[in-house]
């Protein structure tokens with residue numbers, strides 16, 4: 001049995017969660033498409049080849065494009081390599097891209113789709129927890145540069161998202177747990193039932209075999225779908241006491257700065273775990289967040305084995321990196337914080353003393 005979650009975008013699409021979903025792929029690729037590129041990371045070579053072969057059996061001319069694993073894929077060089085393959089294979093505007101892999105593959109693959117001939121059809125098949133609950137949904141695509149995380153990219157929405165839960169069984173444990181950071185994020189910003197389900201059995205929740213895994217995934221995707229359906233291009237700042245898509249950036253201002261400082265060798269979820277504890281401390285220091293909710297961040301993330309502290313001497317580098325965060329306006333840093341559980345808002349240009357105090361709590 002599969003679950004479908006609709007994303008009410010300009011062209012609405014479904015995120016399907018279940019098993020053996022590949023029968024749905026030709027329909028998502030659509031009529032009139034001749035060529036399909038299946039972009040996959042090195043670690044999923046056999047999956048990429050199998051999907052390509054299936055597509056050939058369905059009558060498409062399919063090519064597998066192998067890219068590096070993890071953040072190495074999100075580079076200008078890999079992007080240019082994909083353009084070369086598409087050009088040599090004669091991809092036209094009526095052809096399509098399928099990205100099969102984790103968030104790095106769907107971010108890169110989506111940017112290839114957004115930029116090739118100014119935009120071709122795109123389908124995501126996320127194979128990591130993080131990809132399913134976050135990266136493959138919502139149309140943010142892009143690459144990193146030496147100056148910062150995701151600094152170059154485009155909004156380019158998929159025609160559909162297929163989350164085959166069986167893929168999670170081969171995922172290394174630290175990658176699964178990294179994805180849980182985004183799940184916990186959804187709990188704090190919008191759906192506290194997620195936190196209850198994780199806290200009930202953190203050891204169990206750290207594996208895909210947990211009896212609430214499908215519910216955790218569906219609830220997190222619903223949070224994402226609601227946010228991007230309402231504010232795809234992240235334009236809503238503060239309106240009527242609520243914020244739009246920026247809420248999904250909870251923990252990411254410091255988290256992305258840590259990723260840059262670590263030269264993109266860390267997993268994204270590990271970095272944003274620290275980033276969430278930091279903004280919880282910032283909100284507490286600013287008198288905005290109650291102690292139990294602030295303390296709950298460290299407790300739940302630590303119980304999953306995620307990091308919650310970082311080197312004290314890194315603060316000057318992190319401050320520099322945060323200046324290029326996409327929420328920054330002119331010289332004013334803007335952080336997503338909580339005014340209470342599931343009440344995200346923006347803290348604009350906090351006093352430097354507050355930032356140092358919050359960093360002191362996590363270093």
Ligand SMILES: NC(=O)c1ccc[n+]([C@@H]2O[C@H](COP(=O)([O-])OP(=O)(O)OC[C@H]3O[C@@H](n4cnc5c(N)ncnc54)[C@H](O)[C@@H]3O)[C@@H](O)[C@H]2O)c1
Pocket residue numbers: 041042043044068069070071074101102103104105107127128129130131134135136137138139140141150167168169170171172175178179182267268269
């Ligand atoms: N676009 C968005 O809205 C959005 C949202 C959240 C995160 N992201 C981005 O997603 C990226 C992180 O994604 P991730 O955590 O999925 O990491 P990832 O894509 O690097 O995947 C982690 C590792 O697992 C391997 N892998 C993937 N699926 C596997 C499977 N089923 N079995 C075994 N190995 C597998 C990959 O090759 C990689 O080495 C970051 O770059 C982050 O910025 C984007």
Ligand SMILES: O=C(O)C(=O)C[C@@H](O)[C@H](O)[C@H](O)COP(=O)(O)O
Pocket residue numbers: 134138140149150182234245246248249252326
């Ligand atoms: O979808 C969003 O919006 C998010 O912010 C989700 C984040 O989890 C994700 O890491 C995203 O890639 C961050 O976007 P960025 O705009 O800060 O680069």
Ligand SMILES: [Zn+2]
Pocket residue numbers: 134182252268272
């Ligand atoms: Zn993220």
